[in-house]
Amino acid sequence: MITQLEIALKEANEQSVSLASMSPDALESFMIVMSSLKSIAISIVKESELTFSITEGSAACAVEAPTHSIQSIHKEIDLAITGESDNEDVTINLRKIQKQIKRKDVDYRFVYKNEKNTIDIHTPLSNAKKISLRRNRLPYVYKLKVVGGFLNEIGGKNPNYHFDYGGGEKITIECTKENAQSINRFLYKKMESLLLCKEWEESNKKNEYTHVAVIEDDLIIHFRAYLDDYNKENELVKKLTLTYNFVDKIFEEQSNKENKVLNFLLIAFNNKNFHLSELKTLLVISKPFKEHETIKEVRAALLETYQKKKINA
Amino acid sequence: MLDLLHIVKSHEDSGSTADFVALGYLHDEQDPHTAFIIQHKEYLTEFHYDGGSVVYTTLFDSYFHKNTLTIHPDEVPAFIVYCKQIKQKAKPIYGFFYSGEFYDEEGNYLMNKDLGERMTCVGFCLNVLKGFLEEDYIDYTDWGSETHTKPDYLKSYCKRYNLDIEKVKASHRRITPLEYLTSGLFSNLPIRKSQIDSWKDDVREYLVKRL
Numbered sequence: 001m002i003t004q005l006e007i008a009l010k011e012a013n014e015q016s017v018s019l020a021s022m023s024p025d026a027l028e029s030f031m032i033v034m035s036s037l038k039s040i041a042i043s044i045v046k047e048s049e050l051t052f053s054i055t056e057g058s059a060a061c062a063v064e065a066p067t068h069s070i071q072s073i074h075k076e077i078d079l080a081i082t083g084e085s086d087n088e089d090v091t092i093n094l095r096k097i098q099k100q101i102k103r104k105d106v107d108y109r110f111v112y113k114n115e116k117n118t119i120d121i122h123t124p125l126s127n128a129k130k131i132s133l134r135r136n137r138l139p140y141v142y143k144l145k146v147v148g149g150f151l152n153e154i155g156g157k158n159p160n161y162h163f164d165y166g167g168g169e170k171i172t173i174e175c176t177k178e179n180a181q182s183i184n185r186f187l188y189k190k191m192e193s194l195l196l197c198k199e200w201e202e203s204n205k206k207n208e209y210t211h212v213a214v215i216e217d218d219l220i221i222h223f224r225a226y227l228d229d230y231n232k233e234n235e236l237v238k239k240l241t242l243t244y245n246f247v248d249k250i251f252e253e254q255s256n257k258e259n260k261v262l263n264f265l266l267i268a269f270n271n272k273n274f275h276l277s278e279l280k281t282l283l284v285i286s287k288p289f290k291e292h293e294t295i296k297e298v299r300a301a302l303l304e305t306y307q308k309k310k311i312n313a
Numbered sequence: 314m315l316d317l318l319h320i321v322k323s324h325e326d327s328g329s330t331a332d333f334v335a336l337g338y339l340h341d342e343q344d345p346h347t348a349f350i351i352q353h354k355e356y357l358t359e360f361h362y363d364g365g366s367v368v369y370t371t372l373f374d375s376y377f378h379k380n381t382l383t384i385h386p387d388e389v390p391a392f393i394v395y396c397k398q399i400k401q402k403a404k405p406i407y408g409f410f411y412s413g414e415f416y417d418e419e420g421n422y423l424m425n426k427d428l429g430e431r432m433t434c435v436g437f438c439l440n441v442l443k444g445f446l447e448e449d450y451i452d453y454t455d456w457g458s459e460t461h462t463k464p465d466y467l468k469s470y471c472k473r474y475n476l477d478i479e480k481v482k483a484s485h486r487r488i489t490p491l492e493y494l495t496s497g498l499f500s501n502l503p504i505r506k507s508q509i510d511s512w513k514d515d516v517r518e519y520l521v522k523r524l
Contacts, residue, residue, distance in 0.1 A: 071355070236390045277389070280388050281394065283447065313385055313387050
């Protein structure tokens with residue numbers, strides 16, 4: 001059996017409605033659904049891979065294709081149901097289908113079928129909010145970075161410091177008064193900081209930097225390597241694995257620095273713009289040390305950010 | 314009414330599109346088993362301790378499961394990575410997972426680390442939750458030594474492992490797979506034995522009907 005997505009008008013006894021006895025209204029509804037399903041399919045899979053079928057005599061239509069193709073369509077439909085699809089062909093047409101299957105006067109079956117399983121799409125689709133295109137991606141991303149520079153200015157009413165790279169090239173880093181007092185010892189020297197960087201997609205907008213911590217010399221190389229990999233990786237599960245690997249490495253190689261590193265990480269990730277799983281992972285890793293003096297306060301602060309984010313997620 | 318329990322057959326009800334972590338229960342009159350059933354994107358996986366090793370695979374066995382309300386869908390990636398770390402590290406490196414208390418092969422809760430690496434499937438799952446959640450998942454002190462019904466078990470166990478019975482008897486208890494599944498109905502932590510007791514017969518009846 002080939003893999004398919006099937007939509008059928010059904011009667012109370014689960015049988016498909018016979019084409020021979022349809023009301024004009026039901027026919028109209030079925031045609032909308034059928035045509036929308038086709039539009040969704042061809043927006044994702046090459047037409048040459050697709051076949052469409054109508055069960056003889058019944059108001060049941062199906063799109064059929066190799067399993068991986070139908071899976072891609074199914075996946076995109078799932079994304080659209082959770083509001084995550086940015087494929088407009090899918091969201092527009094799925095919204096049309098949703099409107100029809102939510103009607104009280106007609107009853108549909110909408111399923112994904114392969115040899116082993118039949119997965120219901122009808123229920124999640126009719127329970128979902130009105131299908132819409134995913135909100136545009138945020139125009140910026142937050143990244144943690146180790147940045148080095150020559151410190152030539154610090155202070156101000158809204159405290160910040162500057163790294164000067166010569167030739168008018170410099171960056172401004174926001175910090176707290178307490179940070180500024182401590183960083184002051186590096187004035188007119190080279191230093192390396194762990195920064196939270198708000199990077200705008202528009203290239204003419206300047207990146208914004210916030211101070212996280214001054215990293216000690218013997219840890220810089222490790223932080224830099226970890227964050228380089230972390231920022232390059234897009235998949236969340238892999239990113240989180242990198243964090244575990246980084247902490248493991250520090251615990252193995254620099255056992256006297258472990259609490260210091262956890263302290264930096266807990267401060268660095270204490271920002272509501274990170275994913276809930278990123279916050280949670282730091283909480284899990286640091287849990288056994290939560291009473292330690294270098295950990296306690298910063299972990300409690302991260303926990304608070306996490307709890308607020310979780311309630312609103 | 315019991316459908317309101319939202320306990321489902323893992324294989325049948327995988328149409329869910331949202332990520333979840335669920336408490337899985339594999340029925341067997343003699344030897345029931347427990348696991349985590351995890352949905353992330355289109356993947357449905359099981360994570361458990363099979364008595365020999367820690368296993369993380371595509372869903373294979375015919376579990377019943379109940380989504381736990383203690384883990385938010387957005388935390389599922391963090392949970393998956395945490396599980397994979399546990400699988401990879403047979404021994405704790407920075408103390409997570411083995412957060413101080415351990416289960417032996419019969420479900421006895423032991424504070425003694427020299428013994429503790431052996432545990433039941435339930436003990437394993439509870440330890441995983443204990444390491445992941447901020448609060449304790451269950452109040453294990455509700456389960457007294459009377460919850461383990463095999464006579465003289467503690468005595469013979471201590472003899473076999475050369476343990477001081479006085480040191481471990483306070484930790485002697487058994488939490489069953491059915492109790493583990495039933496705990497999924499609750500989200501206020503820590504979960505008390507009395508809450509589980511008031512529902513577990515209904516859960517058992519529900520499962521038996523659907524076998």
